[in-house]
């Protein structure tokens with residue numbers, strides 16, 4: 001690898017460049033894209049709106065934030081998926097979108113409990129959407145006095161997805177065990193910390209990234225949802241954001257654009273893939289979640305569990321990075337999807353999340369569209 005390439009990895013992967021730039025994020029493109037993380041629900045009086053202000057901070061695929069709330073019924077929320085915020089190529093069935101929706105429900109439930117309310121979640125009140133998501137609600141939530149405060153809630157605002165290289169410090173097995181134990185019943189959490197097993201999983205992770213990069217429809221979807229530079233990030237407030245002085249410079253020079261990232265052979269394409277290799281190589285362990293079947297209810301439960309394990313990782317001071325390509329369902333991934341299951345779930349089941357873990361420098365929170373954007377009927 002040339003010094004030129006290593007330099008890009010250091011800059012893009014070093015974390016600092018992802019930090020919000022004061023004066024640049026609050027630009028004319030829109031409000032601060034990270035404002036939703038500061039005092040969520042402040043100024044709101046309806047407990048449902050406060051709970052929603054937390055729910056929308058959940059981890060979710062490609063940061064699409066597809067959740068739309070109908071608040072017309074007093075004491076209840078009916079939740080829908082916005083079809084314009086889904087991933088038709090890399091997640092045609094909507095499996096990942098529902099995992100993100102499970103995380104949203106779990107955080108909403110925790111916030112309600114903080115407010116002395118029990119949020120009762122009724123998944124798919126009008127039936128399961130199969131084989132694709134449709135216009136029916138993914139959940140109805142009712143609120144009644146009660147609820148038990150969840151100790152994980154104290155770490156809700158510290159949870160992140162970390163797309164930077166991890167330190168070489170090993171992950172203690174007791175911390176990994178506590179993280180796995182945060183999953184809900186019905187979801188099996190596994191982890192690998194020994195070097196031989198990690199080596200196999202790193203290879204699977206990079207193979208997934210490589211297949212996606214060379215599958216034009218999938219690569220196009222991921223690149224068109226990657227926003228480059230503070231202006232575009234603030235203008236969208238969803239998708240994956242890359243920011244910082246080096247990024248702004250490469251973007252201004254036309255070297256780093258969505259179109260260039262998509263195209264094999266360009267500097268941007270090669271750099272992105274090199275970075276993925278480096279990220280996989282710095283994994284200090286992997287964690288995964290498996291459900292016995294792959295029903296819509298299990299997908300939501302896996303998402304609720306992922307929110308919990310990601311939050312427990314934050315409590316342990318550990319960074320997490322979901323790595324979904326090997327779990328995706330498009331034809332070019334089929335062989336790797338099978339192999340991933342042979343390795344991670346030889347006894348059967350559907351692996352729903354595959355996650356890199358390790359210690360890392362802090363990263364800033366990801367943008368959010370904010371409460372007003374997620375309410376369809378007040």
Ligand SMILES: Cc1cc2nc3c(=O)[nH]c(=O)nc-3n(C[C@H](O)[C@H](O)[C@H](O)COP(=O)(O)O)c2cc1C
Nearest residue numbers: 059060061062063096099100160161322323324366
């Ligand atoms: C089902 C699911 C799949 C995800 N897959 C990936 C992935 O393959 N690569 C990645 O970098 N992040 C992945 N993420 C993390 C999201 O991109 C991240 O949650 C989102 O950008 C918001 O950022 P935050 O978690 O820091 O709030 C995934 C998250 C979920 C819930």
